[in-house]
Amino acid sequence: MRSVISRWPATLLAALVLLAVMPGTASATAAGNGNTLTGDADLVVVMKAERELYLYRDGLIIAQYPIALGLAPVGTKRMRGDDKTPIGAYTLDWRNPNSDFHRSIHISYPNAADRARAAALGVPPGRNIMIHGQPDYDDRPRTGDWTHGCIAVSNAAIDQIWAHVPDGTPIHIYP
Incomplete structure (x- = not known):
């Protein structure tokens, strides 16, 4: 069985992991690029390989956003300065409305x-x-992975996430 699994694309494996963790997601539908949200999310899921962030409520995807990651996106964060985005279960525990990056919401790394x-x-x-x-200090367009370990979204996306993800919301970050 191991040889069969090793040939599966990473995205399929990540989706299977997500389905195992979130049993109600098989019938979920993404809000798509419109992301018309009502109510708050109760879980944030990041799929690093797909460069997507999902907001969930009651086991259903209510919004999704493309993301950029750290400059060294493969693997999990091990130390300061490695430019990796962590993998694991964390909490969104505080926010900075005066961030140099439009707005920012803190992930409880390191646990x-x-x-x-x-x-x-x-x-x-x-x-x-x-x-x-x-970045508020530079209006050059960003492409690819460019952070030092953070999860970057568009300013419109962080405004929606800010409005619909309360402090204390769990975030699960997958490879």
Whole structure:
């Protein structure tokens, strides 16, 4: 079985993992690019390989947004300065309305396991991993992965996420 699974595309495996975690998603429909939202999300899911962020409510996708990641997007964050976006289960725990990146919402990285892994390596784990918009200090268009570990979206997307994702919402980040 291992040889069959190893040939599956990463996106299919990630989708199967998501379905295993979120049993109600098989019948979910994405809001698409219009993302007309009412009510709050109760879960945020990031699929790094697909470069997509999903908002869920009651097991259904209510919105999705394209994302950019850290400059070294493969794998999980291990230490400060590695330009990786973490993988794992976290919480969106506070927000910055005066961010240099339009608006930003903090991801609770590093958690206890992240700190222990970094300590075992003798390195600092890093901090201030956020979901954020585009830089306010520079209006050049951004393409590809360009952050230092954060999850970047358009300014319109961060405005919607800001309005519909309360502090305390869980975020699951998948490879």
